[in-house]
Each structure stands twice: as C-alpha cells, then as structure tokens.
Amino acid sequence: MDELVAEFLTETNESLDELDVDIVNLEQNPNDADLLGKIFRLVHTIKGTCGFLALPRLEKVAHHGENVLGRFRDGDLEVIPEYVTLIFECIDRIKYIVGEIEANGTEPEGNDSELIEKLDAVYEGRDASQGGGDAAAAQEEAPVAAETPAGGGYPGGPTGNVSQAELDALEAAFNDTPGPMDAPEEEPEVEAAPEPEPEPVQESGVEKTDTTPTAKKGPSLASQSLRVNVDVLENLMTMVSELVLTRNQLMQIQRANGSGGTDFTAPLQSLNLVVSDLQEGVMKTRMQPIGNAWAKLPRIIRDLSLELNKKIELEMIGQDTELDRQVLELIKDPLTHMVRNSGDHGIESPADRAAKGKSETGKIILEAFHEGGHIIIRIKDDGKGLPMDLIKKKIIANGLANADELSDMPDQQIQQFIFKAGFSTAEKVTSVSGRGVGMDVVRTNIEKIGGSIELNSREGFGSTFTIKIPLTLAIVSALIVESAGEKFAIPQLSVKELVMASNQGESKIEMIKGAPVYRLRDNLLPLVSLDQILKMEVPDIGASDSNEQSHADGEDQDIPVIKNTTIPRNSYIVVTNVGNFDFGIIVDRVFDTEEIVVKPVAKMLRDIDLFSGNTILGDGSVIMILDPNGIARQAGELDTAPQDVQADSQKISSSHEKTSLLLFAAGDAAPKAVPLSLVARLEHVNFADVEHSSGKMMVQYRGQLMPLIPFNASVQVGTEGQKPVLVFADRGQSMGLIVDEIIDIKEEFIDVQLSGDDLGLFGSAIIDDKATDVVNIAHFLSSINKDWFKNHGDDNYEKHDANGGGRQAHQNGAMKRRVLLVDDSSFFRNMLTPVLSIAGYDVTTLDSPIEALKLCESGASFDIIVSDIEMPEMDGFEFAQKVRKDTSWVDTPMVALSSHATPRDIDRGMEVGFNQYVAKFDRDTLLNAMSNTLSDCAKLNGATQH
Amino acid sequence: METLSDVMDTSTSAVIKAEDKEKSRDLLTIVIAGQRFGIPILQVQDVLGEQKVTKIPLAPPEVAGALNLRGRIVTAINVRCRLGLERGDVTRANMSVVVEHDNELYSLIIDEIGDVMRLKNKDFKPTPGTLDPVWREISSGVYRLDGEILVVLDVPRFLGTIHN
Structure with missing residues (x-):
C-alpha cells in the first residue's frame, strides 16, 4: 500500500x-x-x-x-x-x-x-x-x-x-x-x-x-510529537529487554566475584543506571492514556439508550491514566462488552427506575486509576444489580450446582457464576447482549494478561466490576521460587505475602482429609503444593519416571531430589491472590525477586495453562513463569469454593483456646501484650522518614499515609534512628503504633486479673510468668481516627446508649457465660474476643450467621448471642428471624451490634427478635447490655418456671 | 526450507535437465541409537555441546526442557523419545542440533554428530513402506550410502506432531 x-x-x-x-x-x-x-x-x-x-x-x-x-x-x-x-x-x-x-x-x-x-x-x-x-x-x-x-x-x-x-x-x-x-x-x-x-x-x-x-x-506542542510506527517501538522494547537481561547477568557475575571492587565496578554501576533509565524511557513510549480505549463508549451508550429507550449517562473518570499499549489493546473489547452489559442488563427503563424511586437517568461510572504496580478499572452502575433468583434458576438449569448447594452459598459466591461459560440471565436476547457469550470471555481475556476481575452487586442498587490489570506485560517483577529442585517465577502482582511453615509447632501445615491448609492469622488458607500440581514428585519406580523426567541435561535427572514428605522440613507458602480468592502455594525455597521479560512459551507447550510464559534469568538459565490463575483452576475450582466445608469447623475459635499474643516493651517496665491476630505487620520505621501533618506523625507506607502514634509518652520519638512499629490494618485503613522493642510471641490464655484505669489497657494478666499489660487497641485506633469504627458501611452512626451509662462489675464467677459472637469482620471478632473474655465470657466467634445456624443445628448452645447487623450473605435481622423461628436457640437472648443505630433500625431489630440493640463500638454499653439482657432473661425464665 | 534447498539447487542447474540426477544436496548427519539420520544443512542453525536445560513440568514427554541460546529460548526435544527408542546412555555428553520451525527454535538432542555429506539425488529413495510407522511419519526419504542407509529427517513433521 x-x-x-x-x-x-x-x-x-x-x-x-x-x-x-x-x-x-x-x-x-x-x-x-x-x-x-x-x-x-x-x-x-x-x-x-x-x-x-x-x-x-x-x-x-x-x-x-x-x-x-x-x-x-x-x-x-x-x-x-x-x-x-x-x-x-x-x-x-x-x-x-x-x-x-x-x-x-x-x-x-x-x-x-x-x-x-x-x-x-x-x-x-x-x-x-x-x-x-x-x-x-x-x-x-x-x-x-x-x-x-x-x-x-x-x-x-x-x-x-x-x-x-x-x-x-x-x-x-x-x-x-x-x-x-x-x-x-x-x-x-x-x-x-x-x-x-x-x-x-x-x-x-x-x-x-x-x-x-x-x-x-x-x-505549539504539536510540532514536538512524532509519529512512530508501532513495530519500531516493539522492536526497541525487545532490544531493551535483552539489554536488561544482559545487565542482570553482568551484575550477577559481579556479585558472584565477591564484594571487592574491581575495574568493572564503576562502569557496571553506571551501565546499570543508564539501562534502568532507558528501560523506563522505552516503557513510556508504549504508554497510552486509557481514554483511547474508551473513546467508542459514549457513542455505544448513546446508541444503546436510543435503541432500548433508556436514559443512560456515562461518566468517565481518569481517562488520562496511562497503561501499556499492548494491555490497552487487550482490554478494549472486554471493557466495551462490560459497559454495554451495564447499559443493557444493569440500567432499568426510566419507568422502572421512577417506580423504584431512582432518578430516571441511569448512571454508569467508568473509572481508572493506578494502584501499586497495576491499574484498577471500575465499572459501576446504579441499575438493578444482579437478579439473584434468576441466576440461581439458571445455575440449576445449567446443572452447575443444585438448590441445596446454592442455599448454602453466600450471594457473592453465587454471583461469580456469571463468569461461567454460556451464562446470560438476560430474559430476552437483544441485539446488544444476552446471547450467553460474554462474561466468561471477559474473564478469560483479563486473566490472559495477568489481571483479575471482581464483582460486587446488590440487587436493586447496581453492580460494580473491578478489574485489576498489570501496567505492562513486557517486564514484570517476579518472585523466584524452587520446588523439587526446579526454579519457577511467580508474578509479584499476585503474591500477597510469604509465610514460612514448618512441619512442627505452631506454624505447621495441617491436613483436612488429605487437603493441606494453613492457619494464616484468622483464616484457613487452602494450599496447593507446587511439586504436586506440576506432577514433579520423583517416584521410586523408574518406569513412570520416564514420562516426567528427561534425559536432556544428562547430569542430574537421575539424581532423585531429596524430598520426603514424612520428614519434617521447612517449606514456604506463597500466599497468592486471584480475584477474590486467596490460596497458598507450597514451595521448597524462595529466592529474591527479579525483573523479568515475559516471553511466550513454544507453541507445543501453550496448552499447559499453568505457565504464562518463560524467561531468561540473570544467570542465563531459562525459567518457567507460573500463571496463578491456572494454578487456582488446577487446584480444583478454588474459584467457586473458597472454603472447604470441613474447614469451617476449624474456624470456630473459642476463648478456651490459647490466644497468640505479641509481647512488646514500651516505656515502663511491664511488658505489654496485644493479640497477634490484630497485628497486620511488624515494621521498622526510620524516624527520618516520618512526616508531620497537622501535629500528627505520618509515614508513607505502601503508597499510603499511615498515621503513627507512640504507645505512650515514655516511648522516645526522635528524629533519627528507627523503632519497631506494630501495623494495624482493617479495610484499607492502617495505623502504626510505635513501641520500644518487640519481645516475643506467646500462646497464652488471656485471663485479665486486674483491670486498669488506663484507657489504653484492658488490665493486667500473667503471661509468661510476668505481669503483663493487655493493650486495648480500640483506644488507639479511635484516637487516631474517630471514624475508624463507623466506616464499616454505615452512614448514620449515632451513639445509642441503650441502657444509660453506669459501669457494671465484670462477671467473673465460676460459671462462665457462653457467648456466641457473629461478625463478618475478623478485625472486630479479634477485637471483641478479648473484651468479652476479660468481662468473663466464654467466647465463640463465627464469621457468618450461616455458620452460626449450622452450629445451632449441630446442637451447640449459648447463653447469649451477639450479632453484627451488616453482614454480606445474611444480615443480622434475617439471622435473628431465623433463630427465633424454629431453632433450639429460640430462647437464647440476642444482642445486636451495629453502627446503624437509628431508631428505625432499633425498632426493626427488636421486631425480628433481638433483645438489645447496641451501637458499635461502645464497649461498656455492650457489656452492660449483655449483662442486663442475661439477667432479664434469667428473671423471665424464673418467672415462667414458678 | 527443504524445498528451498531444492529450489536453490534447481535454479543453478535448471538449464541442463540431464544433469538433474547428478544434482546433490548437503545434509548434516547425526547418529541416534546407531542409526544415521540426515538433516538438510540449510535448516540447521547451530550445533551445541552439552547445555543446561530447564525441565518443563507437564510438557509432552518428548520435550526435554528449555535452554538459552544467546538470549533466545530454545525448546529441547529428546529425539530418542520422539522416535520411540530407549532413553539410551545418559552418561555421555549430549550434543544437540538447533533447527528453526514456525519461527521458533528447537534443539534436537542426539547421540552423536557426524559430517556434512553432499549426497546425489539419484541415491535418494522414498521411505520404505516397511519402516516403523513413527519413523515413516518423520522422514522424507532415505539415501543409500556405502553399506548404510541414511534416513532424512523431515523437521516440520518431526516437530509439528509433538503435543500434549
């Protein structure tokens, strides 16, 4: 041409x-x-x-x-x-x-x-x-x-x-x-x-x-830009990639030769810098604003609204967000599809909207922004949300699950079915959508580029899709791990954390009917063993060996990898996140992270979906890059069954059990203790990095500002040096507590014997044979941010003092009251457990009412039930209704705990069967309400008996 | 590529039809399990000594792994395995021949490497029908040598049929 x-x-x-x-x-x-x-x-x-x-x-x-x-x-x-x-x-x-x-x-x-x-x-x-x-x-x-x-x-x-x-x-x-x-x-x-x-x-x-x-x-700017053929850029990128690899190789040789400076040291260092700059520069040439992929959307929405007689407004935020050309090309179609879906399925007709009290014009918000090393794209509509009944019907019709299974599934899990092939709930096929191809293709396309997609929908209020994709495909940061003697790369994007597990002691890998799991803080993490899913276990019989092993290198294939599952060995768990799900990959060793250039695998290997590519490491060896999505799939439908049913029984923790406590020193002599499950991370903060804003200390942490507070006035905060910091994090908020020293982690019963007057302390307990102050983290959290507890999905928080003030003596009688605490937030469970156990209750915690009802069926009994209201699958109201309807708990007093404490909510709570309704988070009121309820019920029971 | 070499040969000697039979082509000879094979020289990119090969789990059994050849990733193929032979003596240093197929590089791991031979077309015969079906599939014909038969390896067919 x-x-x-x-x-x-x-x-x-x-x-x-x-x-x-x-x-x-x-x-x-x-x-x-x-x-x-x-x-x-x-x-x-x-x-x-x-x-x-x-x-x-x-x-x-x-x-x-x-x-x-x-x-x-x-x-x-x-x-x-x-x-x-x-x-x-x-x-x-x-x-x-x-x-x-x-x-x-x-x-x-x-x-x-x-x-x-x-x-x-x-x-x-x-x-x-x-x-x-x-x-x-x-x-x-x-x-x-x-x-x-x-x-x-x-x-x-x-x-x-x-x-x-x-x-x-x-x-x-x-x-x-x-x-x-x-x-x-x-x-x-x-x-x-x-x-x-x-x-x-x-x-x-x-x-x-x-x-x-x-x-x-x-x-005048126009003359400063130049049109360059994409091929030229691609070529340049490849060359730079090679250069980066060669640089890595050189650096590795340099390191291997010891720390002593040679003649090469200085030039190598400057080469290193130049190559890094070059790489960055070339990457920039490939970046394009995401608006380019959105350009067609206003037109599509316009045509759609004319065709379907709907009023739709499309708002686009963050068009300037830049991402790699290649990624941009790949997400263009999925995005178009999803926006179209939102307009077609999501937004209702003006009449329907008016009937529901919404404005006639439906709104679709498309938003893009950077977060960490990736881009988040959010497509949000205020339409009708996913029709749960229709989806359930469709799931059953398609034989994906039966009614019983569905009734046990949380809504969110059911919603994920729309990503299955052939799933469209559109009642009529329009020219726009409803042909049953769609969301599965969208998901596949997004996963292909190493991204993930999440869905949140509330029926009647709209849906939000959140897509997370890497900035670029060309160079990724990857964690190098080893399993069965072979090295593999795992893209850093999907790695959440690393945990070392041993076969003994606290941090051991447990087996539930042959399936390995690990207790990670409060959650049971399903595990997959890399050598097993890659079928790399070296069997004893040579015959089957020939299928897995090769004679390629002629030196080490016949040396069996020393690995015996019965011998205790340390292994590492790479906690990986794919979409909504976390799972752990067990590997033998973890090396460092390396910037790698992803190269496609040879054609004859493309159908192995555990690999997303391969690359050459700094030492010149070839390494396979694992695809976390593929692993999740291989590991057996992790995506539809996030928790093993058997595992659920493990989730019930009781204060009979010991609690892991983190012991630290701060200021005075007495060691301090805080439940380890509350601590998100331990960090060292350099005071030189600390910034001050409106009289508060802040530090930049993982791309966010994290407020810091010293544990007490006697913790010296200088301008230099560093101190350990306990990081508490919950739902996107975090704070750091500066202490003097981390002492130890101990498993102990918390038995607070002296309650202190200090607001920051629950009191003292004997831990590790020493009087130890048990810290009330809630005090620190609310001192940093008064809204910490009300940002849990609630707007109209108001303090509702159900019983008036008045401190009541903690019941520390011989007969401990058994309390069941149901709250979906692990943070709250962890926080309330010590509060309640200190008040003399025997606490059992569960993360959902559904679990609680199961427990009820299994015959457990409690003296009192404390339940959150805002919970995902089943809310507290429904829970109370169910409990009151026909369960063995019909007479068990129930206390609702919510930050939605408007009179209307309280009335509703009382109506469905709660005995008390307490605002979150007011420790004293809760304790008062509980003891009052208990004594009221006791009186009532006494009355009926006589 | 194989046809390309033919074409190139033809172009030089197209004028004299009679000499067609005298036309020849160059083959790199390799030995696997005592059998001599030939690969058209124009298809050969490289001959390598022993290499560090990264194993690829879950790959077809013929795939020995992947190796780095000057910054390009090469898929290593175990030729013995592909030919349905015993895995052979592993203590010997393995040689390999690198060929290109479908814009990707493959290294064929073999027992022994021989000379480059210039063979006359008149000695070229179609693959005997009695040959093992696997061998017949991967060979484009044979050459009669003195006291020996050389099987010509059809690289695209040899590699194209490997999959999971």
Whole structure:
C-alpha cells in the first residue's frame, strides 16, 4: 500500500474515534461552537485528503457530511438527535470505506446515493417539508426549514450556492486549522486538487489573510510529537529487554566475584543506571492514556439508550491514566462488552427506575486509576444489580450446582457464576447482549494478561466490576521460587505475602482429609503444593519416571531430589491472590525477586495453562513463569469454593483456646501484650522518614499515609534512628503504633486479673510468668481516627446508649457465660474476643450467621448471642428471624451490634427478635447490655418456671 | 526450507535437465541409537555441546526442557523419545542440533554428530513402506550410502506432531 495512504488511514482512524466522542458531546451541547468547529474540521480534513489520494467515494460521502456539519456550525440547523444519527450514519459509512481500503487497498464497490440524498435533504433543508425524513424529525424540523431561506449565511437558493458554501466552509476550515501539525496534510491536498472549483485560488488568498488567527490558535506542542510506527517501538522494547537481561547477568557475575571492587565496578554501576533509565524511557513510549480505549463508549451508550429507550449517562473518570499499549489493546473489547452489559442488563427503563424511586437517568461510572504496580478499572452502575433468583434458576438449569448447594452459598459466591461459560440471565436476547457469550470471555481475556476481575452487586442498587490489570506485560517483577529442585517465577502482582511453615509447632501445615491448609492469622488458607500440581514428585519406580523426567541435561535427572514428605522440613507458602480468592502455594525455597521479560512459551507447550510464559534469568538459565490463575483452576475450582466445608469447623475459635499474643516493651517496665491476630505487620520505621501533618506523625507506607502514634509518652520519638512499629490494618485503613522493642510471641490464655484505669489497657494478666499489660487497641485506633469504627458501611452512626451509662462489675464467677459472637469482620471478632473474655465470657466467634445456624443445628448452645447487623450473605435481622423461628436457640437472648443505630433500625431489630440493640463500638454499653439482657432473661425464665 | 534447498539447487542447474540426477544436496548427519539420520544443512542453525536445560513440568514427554541460546529460548526435544527408542546412555555428553520451525527454535538432542555429506539425488529413495510407522511419519526419504542407509529427517513433521 502506498505509504501516503497508510498514513492517511492511521490519521483518519484516529480522527474517527475522536469524532464519535465529539458528536455525542455535541448532541448534549448543541451550541458549543468550538466543538462544532472541531468536528467540521475533522471531516473536512478527511474529505480534503481523499481528493488528494484519489479516493472519490470516500470524498463524496465526507463532502456531503461536511455540508450538513457546516450548516450546524453556522447555526442554520439546529442539532437534534435525528440529525446526529444521520451524521453517525455518514461517519459509519466513512469508517466502512476506510476499513475496506485498509483491508484491500482500494475503495469498495457500492453506492452511497441514498445516504447522500439524506444528507443533502438535510443540508438543503427540504427533508422536513418533503416529509423525506422520519416523522419526528419532520415536526421538529418544520420551523427551521421554513426559516432557512430567509435567514442564515446562504443568500439565495441552496442549489446554486454549493460552491459558495464550500468556499465558506473551506475558509472556516483554514481559520481553524492549526498550523504546523496539519500543514503537510492540508496543503498538498488543496494545491494538488485539479478540480475546477476555485479552491486553490481562494485558498492562497485565505491563507494569507488568516495567518494571524492560525498562528494564534496553533498549538505549539504539536510540532514536538512524532509519529512512530508501532513495530519500531516493539522492536526497541525487545532490544531493551535483552539489554536488561544482559545487565542482570553482568551484575550477577559481579556479585558472584565477591564484594571487592574491581575495574568493572564503576562502569557496571553506571551501565546499570543508564539501562534502568532507558528501560523506563522505552516503557513510556508504549504508554497510552486509557481514554483511547474508551473513546467508542459514549457513542455505544448513546446508541444503546436510543435503541432500548433508556436514559443512560456515562461518566468517565481518569481517562488520562496511562497503561501499556499492548494491555490497552487487550482490554478494549472486554471493557466495551462490560459497559454495554451495564447499559443493557444493569440500567432499568426510566419507568422502572421512577417506580423504584431512582432518578430516571441511569448512571454508569467508568473509572481508572493506578494502584501499586497495576491499574484498577471500575465499572459501576446504579441499575438493578444482579437478579439473584434468576441466576440461581439458571445455575440449576445449567446443572452447575443444585438448590441445596446454592442455599448454602453466600450471594457473592453465587454471583461469580456469571463468569461461567454460556451464562446470560438476560430474559430476552437483544441485539446488544444476552446471547450467553460474554462474561466468561471477559474473564478469560483479563486473566490472559495477568489481571483479575471482581464483582460486587446488590440487587436493586447496581453492580460494580473491578478489574485489576498489570501496567505492562513486557517486564514484570517476579518472585523466584524452587520446588523439587526446579526454579519457577511467580508474578509479584499476585503474591500477597510469604509465610514460612514448618512441619512442627505452631506454624505447621495441617491436613483436612488429605487437603493441606494453613492457619494464616484468622483464616484457613487452602494450599496447593507446587511439586504436586506440576506432577514433579520423583517416584521410586523408574518406569513412570520416564514420562516426567528427561534425559536432556544428562547430569542430574537421575539424581532423585531429596524430598520426603514424612520428614519434617521447612517449606514456604506463597500466599497468592486471584480475584477474590486467596490460596497458598507450597514451595521448597524462595529466592529474591527479579525483573523479568515475559516471553511466550513454544507453541507445543501453550496448552499447559499453568505457565504464562518463560524467561531468561540473570544467570542465563531459562525459567518457567507460573500463571496463578491456572494454578487456582488446577487446584480444583478454588474459584467457586473458597472454603472447604470441613474447614469451617476449624474456624470456630473459642476463648478456651490459647490466644497468640505479641509481647512488646514500651516505656515502663511491664511488658505489654496485644493479640497477634490484630497485628497486620511488624515494621521498622526510620524516624527520618516520618512526616508531620497537622501535629500528627505520618509515614508513607505502601503508597499510603499511615498515621503513627507512640504507645505512650515514655516511648522516645526522635528524629533519627528507627523503632519497631506494630501495623494495624482493617479495610484499607492502617495505623502504626510505635513501641520500644518487640519481645516475643506467646500462646497464652488471656485471663485479665486486674483491670486498669488506663484507657489504653484492658488490665493486667500473667503471661509468661510476668505481669503483663493487655493493650486495648480500640483506644488507639479511635484516637487516631474517630471514624475508624463507623466506616464499616454505615452512614448514620449515632451513639445509642441503650441502657444509660453506669459501669457494671465484670462477671467473673465460676460459671462462665457462653457467648456466641457473629461478625463478618475478623478485625472486630479479634477485637471483641478479648473484651468479652476479660468481662468473663466464654467466647465463640463465627464469621457468618450461616455458620452460626449450622452450629445451632449441630446442637451447640449459648447463653447469649451477639450479632453484627451488616453482614454480606445474611444480615443480622434475617439471622435473628431465623433463630427465633424454629431453632433450639429460640430462647437464647440476642444482642445486636451495629453502627446503624437509628431508631428505625432499633425498632426493626427488636421486631425480628433481638433483645438489645447496641451501637458499635461502645464497649461498656455492650457489656452492660449483655449483662442486663442475661439477667432479664434469667428473671423471665424464673418467672415462667414458678 | 527443504524445498528451498531444492529450489536453490534447481535454479543453478535448471538449464541442463540431464544433469538433474547428478544434482546433490548437503545434509548434516547425526547418529541416534546407531542409526544415521540426515538433516538438510540449510535448516540447521547451530550445533551445541552439552547445555543446561530447564525441565518443563507437564510438557509432552518428548520435550526435554528449555535452554538459552544467546538470549533466545530454545525448546529441547529428546529425539530418542520422539522416535520411540530407549532413553539410551545418559552418561555421555549430549550434543544437540538447533533447527528453526514456525519461527521458533528447537534443539534436537542426539547421540552423536557426524559430517556434512553432499549426497546425489539419484541415491535418494522414498521411505520404505516397511519402516516403523513413527519413523515413516518423520522422514522424507532415505539415501543409500556405502553399506548404510541414511534416513532424512523431515523437521516440520518431526516437530509439528509433538503435543500434549
């Protein structure tokens, strides 16, 4: 293909994408003169260039489109939806022709006279009077059409003035054309045009007279950008990647040769720096704003809303967020699909919305932002959400699960089924969606590029899809691990943390019916063993060995890897996150992280979905890159069964059990203890890094500002040196508590014997044979952020003191009261457990009412139940209703614990069967409420018995 | 590639049809389990000594692993395994021949490497029908040598049929 034509096509495609957006905007702001000018200019440029390149068909269509646009711009024609649709039709035709030229190098055969006739009709203002347009247009257009001959910039009949109109248009185009960038496109076009029109003549004159405005308007930035062929960039990227690898190799050799400086040290260091800069620079050339992938969306939504008679508003936030070209290309289609889905399935018709008390116009919010090494794209609609009943029916109809299984599943888990193949709940197939291909393809595409997708939906309130994708595919940071003597790379993006596990002691891997699990803080983490899923276990029998092993290297394949599962050995667990699910990969060793260049695997290996690629490490060896998505799939439907049912019984923890306590020193002599499960991480903070803002200490931690507070006034906080910090984190908030020293971790019963007056302490307990202060973390959390406890999905927090103040003595009697605490937040469970056990209760915690009901069925009994209200699968109200309906707990007193403590909520709570309703988080009120409830019930029972 | 070498040969000697039979081509000979094979020389990229090979779990049994050849990742193929032979003597240093197929590099691990031989087309015969089906599949024909038969390896077919 002619180079000029190729250039033209690139340029035109870009312009066309812009046009879609602009015209939708125009429809909304019909009076925006700048916008009109811009649209006109774009079409004009296309037309002009066509003439030059001898593309008559395209030129004709563009020309007639331009005529209509010209009248919009001059204010002769009102911009109404029908006309906009016509302009879109014209642009679609242009796109079609351009597409054909791209594919075949020539204009396609065909006739545009019908479209041109329509355009001309509008242009000449006769569509309405002759009834040529559609009915709606006819009515609206009538006054305009009547007005036209009289007013406007076209004296006389339109037919006789085509060339005059064109001249005007051209003149205007030149007025608006920015100088330097467009000049090469524009000038040859007009000068070379051998048409009989007086254009060339006129042009030179116009140009002269209009130099001033051109110069004024011409953006000076334009000349600073350069169009480079993508292949050139790709090539450059590959070369840089190789260079990075070679650099890594050199650095490794240097390190291997010992720390003593050689002649190479200095040049190597500068090479290192230069290569890093170069890599960064080349990466930048590949970055494009995500807005490019969104350009088509406003048009799609507009067409959709017309077609479906819905009112939809699309808001786009963060168009400037940049990501790698390659990634951008790959997410374009999934994104389009999802936005379309939101418009089609999500947003209801205006009537339905009005009936539900929502505004008639549905809103879709598309948002992109950077977070860590990846980009988050969120598609949020305020439509009807996922219809749970329909989904359940469909799941059963498709045989994916049966009704019993479904009734046990939390909503969120059920929602994930929409990512299965062949799943569409659209009741009718529209031209837009509902054909049953979709979300599974979306998920596959996103996973292909190492991303993940999450879904949150509330029926009646809308859905939110959150996509997490890597910034770039070319170079990723990967953790190098070893299993069965072979090294593998795991993309750092999906690695959450590393845990060392031994076969003995506290941090051991436990087996539930042959399935390994690990207790990670409060959760049971399902595990997969890398050597097992890769089938790398070296069997004793040589025959089967031949399938797995090779004779490739001739040296080590017959040396069995020393590995015996019965011998206690230390292993590492790579805690991996795929979508909503966490699981652990057991590996033998962990090396460091390395920047690697992902290369595709050979074709004959592509169907192994455990690998996403391979690469060459710094030492020159080849390494396979593991695909966490593939591992999750291999590990057996981890994505639909996040928790083993058998594992659930393990989740019930009772204060009979010992609690892991972190012991630390701060200020005075007495050691302090805090439940280890509350501590997210231990860090050392350099005081040099500490920043001060409005009198508070902050430190930048994992891309966020984390407030720091010293444990007490006697903890010295200097400006230099470092101190250990306990990091507490919950739902995106974190704080650091500065202490003097971390002493130990102990498993002990918490038995607080002296309650202290200090707000920050629960009291003292004997731990490790020493009197130890048990710390009340809640005090610190609320001192940092008063809203810490109310940000748990609640807006109208108000302190509801159900029983008035008054401290009651803690019940420390011989008979401990058994309390069941149900709260979905592990943070709250961990926080309340010590509070309650200190108050003399025997605490059992569960993370969901569903678990609680199971426990009820199994015959457990409690003296009192404390339940959260806001919980995902089943809320506290429903839980109370169920309990009160027909369970063995029907008479067990229940206390609701929620930050939604409006009178309405409280009434509802009482209605469904709660005995008390307490605001979160008011420790004393809770304890009072509990003891009052218990004594009330005791009285009541006594009364009935007598 | 194989046809390419033919074409190139033809282009030089196309004028004299009679000499067609005297036309020859160059083959790199390799030995596997005592059998001599030939690979058209133009398809050979490299001959390597022993290499460090990374094993690829779950790969087809014929795939010995992957290795790094000047920054390119090469898939190593165990030729003995592909030919349905015993794995052979592993104590000997393994040689390999690197070939390109479908824009990807493969190294064929073999027992022994021989000379490059220029063989006349008149000695070329189609693969005997009695040959082992696996061997027939991967060979494009045989050459009669003095006291020996050389099997010509059809690289695309040899590699193209490997999958899980």
